Amino acid sequence: MSSRSLHLKKISWLSSRTVSDNIHGGFRRPITTPATCLAPSFDRDMNIASKTLVGQCYSRGFASVKRVSRASSSSSSPQADLLSYIRASLDKLEGPSHHWLNRDIGNKQLFKDKGTYVLLAGHLLNATSDTSGFFDKLKLLQQRSPGVCFMGIHFSDQARIADDRTALAELIVKEYLTFPVLLSERDFPKSHGEEVRYIVFKDFKNPLIYQEKDLDVASVAKALDSLTQDTEKSKSVKIFTNTWSKQAEAIKESHFSSFLQDLFxxxxxxxxxxxxxxxxxxxxxxxxxxxxxxxxxxxxxxxxxxxxxxxxxxxxxxxxxxxxxxxxxxxxxxxxxxxxxxxxxxxxxxxxxxxxxxPRVIKKSGGLWSWIMEKMGLGKDDDTTVDADAKSEESxxxxxxxxxxxxxxxxxxxxxxxxxxxxxxxxxxxxxxxxxxxxxxxxxxxxxxxxxxxxxxxxxxxxxxxxxxxxxxxxxxxxxxxxxxxxxxxxxxxxxxxxxxxxxxxxxxxxxxxxxxxxQFSNIGILGLPYWLSIPLERVFNLANGVQEAHLSHTHQLRLLPGKISIRLNIELPQCTELVEPVQESCIWRQARGSISEVSTSGSAVEPSEKVGVSQQWYDELDSLAKEIANPELADEEPEQEEDINTSEIESEDDGRIHIDCTVNTSPGTSELIVYAALYLRLTKNEDTEGASQEELARRITEILKPARNMTTMDEDLFVKQLLKSKREMRDMVFVKPIHLRVRFDTMDHPKADNSRDVILTDSSAQIDVTL
The missing domain is CATH 2.40.10.500 (Thrombin, subunit H)
Structure with a gap:
């Protein structure tokens, strides 16, 4: 786990500058060259696709089209009604006849009137169809065309709306869908046998309709290319052309998983x-x-x-x-x-x-500075390439x-x-x-x-x-x-x-x-801090209206004299919960910013190591980079290995509180200490929970896992249904309760000594109580 901690250290100062890689919240960029190349060839049978598009037939409804058709642009056509309905629902998570299942609540610029869209429409729960098949086709197109907006719409009715909502929730998890899915009660024309359709359109006009059965993915890809080839990048897209946006690992996951993701x-x-x-x-x-x-x-x-x-x-x-x-x-x-x-x-x-x-890959030569320069956008985007044979095979x-x-x-x-x-x-x-x-x-x-x-x-x-x-x-x-x-x-x-x-x-x-x-799992601390807590550390998101910092669950302000400050976080566990095992140091992440430096105190037998704030790290790295450029032979040398970090247990008390200690050295000015921690919890098995029903216990878990600022469209009732469907004892379920704490320091000037020249350094301490 020490290596895992060192890996997190390397990216801490970069993570604060990382921006989201896609303005369209639910749509993933290509992951790396190997991942995107592995999709089947989209250039096959293009002549057939072109002929199909040229010889488009007119159709008012969904049912009379065999392969692909150009729908009528008339405002009274069923297709125009469907597009108008979707367009009207984009700004509303829920309405009289619709509900978005996995929308990003925090991103208000998810969809716009202008853009290219691919819509999967129909009865997505049809038991007679291979659901994974038509979702896979859509995901392949999604990987190939990251600038296109993808979504699904499932037609239901009032009688089965509750069951369909639960079933779609399970489907999103099972198929790992990262594009938004809309549940609709509106009665739109359905094809024979409730077959699903792929609908491609631009600016909510002139949709192309494809039958799911025997769909040629290449023809859809050809249509997308023809719609997007003359489109200029919008301002929102240009934001992500800066050097800090070149993060190959910036994968967008479904916002539907906020509750489920915190299960063990x-x-x-x-x-x-x-x-x-x-x-x-x-x-x-x-x-x-x-x-x-x-x-x-x-x-x-x-x-x-x-x-x-x-x-x-x-x-x-x-x-x-x-x-x-x-x-x-x-x-x-x-x-x-x-x-x-x-x-x-x-x-x-x-x-x-x-x-x-x-596929067979060829690793490029690199090292620490190659990694740093890649993250700065000064090197090549990918650290692996696919050889010629693999490329031809992937096509x-x-x-x-x-x-x-x-x-x-x-x-x-x-x-x-x-x-x-x-x-x-x-x-x-x-x-x-x-x-x-x-x-x-x-x-x-x-x-x-x-x-x-x-x-x-x-x-x-x-x-x-x-x-x-x-x-x-x-x-x-x-x-x-x-x-x-x-x-x-x-x-x-x-x-x-x-x-x-x-x-x-x-x-x-x-x-x-x-x-x-x-x-029953044990030694959970070896897993360290989960990636969905540690990687977004101090990440900022580029939005149309500016830069927004990641949300904090707890914020505290301290005004103290400069010097050494010992801080103890007293964390009170949620009611009726207990730690599965003592918290390990590997499950805690601290970051110092501004005019402070954090001093590691784990392992009293060794000299405490000073961890410099991110700003100072930035200048230190640039100094080292200048030395490397002056002496290229240093690039091939292996970086020095840092000392292993002691994964000691965190102190706890009988009153249900745990304590996390942090020590910082401060200088005059403003600064921040950010602390992330993962507590692995379960419900207590005592008289408080023994008489409760499984539904009551499931609702307690739901309340504990509910984010401080709700970022998911999965409501509590739906999550409770998911838990109860498992038919397991709720008190045996292990879940993660994340902690995200920021302590802001406003450090005063150094007190002057009697000779008015020297300054006085002071040692102080602070206790911060945190209730989860």
Whole structure:
């Protein structure tokens, strides 16, 4: 964890200058070159697409179009009514007949009248359709065209509006949708069988309508290019052309997840085991990390620090929604399906390094200063490139697209399958090349049928009702619904361990006794500060009306004499909660800004180390950069390693309060101390909670996790329904309560000594009470 802390240190002074990478809150930029190149070729069949667009047929409704049509621009047409309806709902999160499920409340400039849009419209919960299929197509277009606004609209009615709202919430989490979804009760014309449609339009005029069935993604991409090629960048887009906006890791996540993200696990999609080493590998998919633990639940390590695409040590490596994993005992490595990056990664357990198997990448030479210059926008944007062979392969239709499952063949090749079991990629694990693509469920079963049926046979030991619940929640395979659980369970000794995506937990079933229990995690502090707390540290957001700082939950003002100041934060835990385990130093982050420097006091046996404020760091880094330019040979030298930070436990009292100590050296002027901390809590098991119903306990958790400033469109009732649907004991649920505290100092001038020349340094202390 010391390495993780050092990684956070390196970016602290940069994070205060980072700006959001996209003015359209729900739309992600391309992650890195490998991630975006992995989409299928959008230039294929362009002649066909062009002919289709030229020979557009007139249509008043949605039903009479086979492939694509240009809708009437008449104000009385159904298409014009639909676009007018959406246009009117953009500025209102909820109205008489609509509700936005995952809008960014804080961004008032989400949509504008001018711009290019792609709309997925229809019955998005249609059980007869492959929902993951048409969402994947939209996400591929979203990755390719970051400047286009993407959204979905689901048509419902008053009778089923409540059920559809809950089901759509589950769908957003399951499919990891980052574009806004609108729930509508308006009765618009629907196509036969309630088929969904892709609607492309610019400035809310002249929409192009595409049938979902047999959609050619290339034709939609061609239409988007024709609509956006002559469009000049707006002022809001030009804001992000400055050097500080070149952050490849600035991934936009769904604002729908504010409640769910603070649960200990957020969509634990897959699991595998090292039976010899007696450890488990949990894919905490929507937290973009792999958690390694032993059979008792003790966390041993984790892979991944932030959503993105980057190789390196476990603390700095980045993935985007990892799915299935496969442990290779001979190589002592873990193969990881990096789903949203369309990649296969390999983690060396001994060296603790993550590398990319597919696509093959060439790492550029670099070092600390290469990293710094990249963040300053003075270097190249990407630290990896795809070689020529990989590039040509990525333009091929064989490229990976949202893989999910992984198996190993007898010849050591990797068998990678998508979530709907419609495609199988056979990958050479040594060369990283795709040797064969198999399409269709029958073809997949012909090659993998024996492996799949052997593994699924043990599911008969699970309780049937619980198995049906999990299958319904994740199933995307119509031919064999239970196949969707292929990567969701594993054997470890006498137990079968399975992820529960409904209850956001991991359960263990003893195969002999049949006893079933949830795994109780320990040594949680090794995970450090969660990325959704640490990475946005002092981040500012570029908005149309200026710069807005990240929201603070607690602010305090101190006016003291300059010198050494010892500060103790007395944090009172929420009522009826307890710490899962004592708070580790690794779960706390401090940053000094302005005329103060923080003094680390962890580990009394060593000399306290001074951590300089961000402004002074900036000048120190520039001085070092000037030396490097004068002496280029220094660029190849390895940077000096900083001392490990002691991960000591934070003091706590019997009264339910915990204490965090901070020591700073101050000079005259204004300054700030920012403290982030993550408290892993659960409800207490005592007389206060024993008599409460599960719904009452769920509402207590909801109230605790409710952000100080609501940034999510997921209301409390909907989150309570999600918790109750898991049918688990609410007092066993572990969740994170974040702390974001700012202490502002107004430090007076130094007192003068009697000789009126020397100054007097004073030592002072302060107690700050914080109620969560």
């Amino acid at each position: 696990l957020y969509f634990p999609g897959c699991i595998s085991a090292d039976e010899v080493g007696n450890c488990l590998f949990i894919s905490d998919s929507n937290h973009h990390r792999i958690i390694i633990l032993d059979d008792s639940g003790k966390i041993l390590d984790s892979i991944g620090c932030f959503p993105g695409f980057e190789d390196g040590e476990f603390e700095s490596a980045k993935m985007l929604r990892p799915a299935a994993t496969l442990y290779d005992e001979e190589e002592d490595c873990l193969y990881i399906v990096d789903s949203e990056n369309h990649a296969i990664r390999r983690a060396n357990i001994k060296t603790r390094v993550l590398e990319t198997v597919y 091929d239709a064989h490229s990976l697209m949202f893989p999910w499952h992984i198996l190993k063949h007898d010849d050591d090749s990797l068998l990678v399958i998508n979530k709907s079991f419609s495609k199988l990629w056979i990958i050479n694990s040594a060369s990283g090349e795709i040797e064969e693509l198999v399409e269709g469920f029958p073809g997949i079963m012909e090659i993998c049928g024996k492996l799949i049926t052997e593994k699924l046979s043990v599911l008969k030991q699970l309780p049937s009702n619980w198995l049906q619940q999990q299958t319904k929640a994740i199933s995307s395979c119509k031919e064999l619904p239970s196949a969707a659980l292929l990567s969701s369970f594993t054997k470890l000794g006498d137990d079968m361990v399975m992820t529960d995506i409904v209850g956001q937990r991991v359960v263990k079933l003893n195969r002999e006794s049949g006893a079933c229990s949830s795994i």
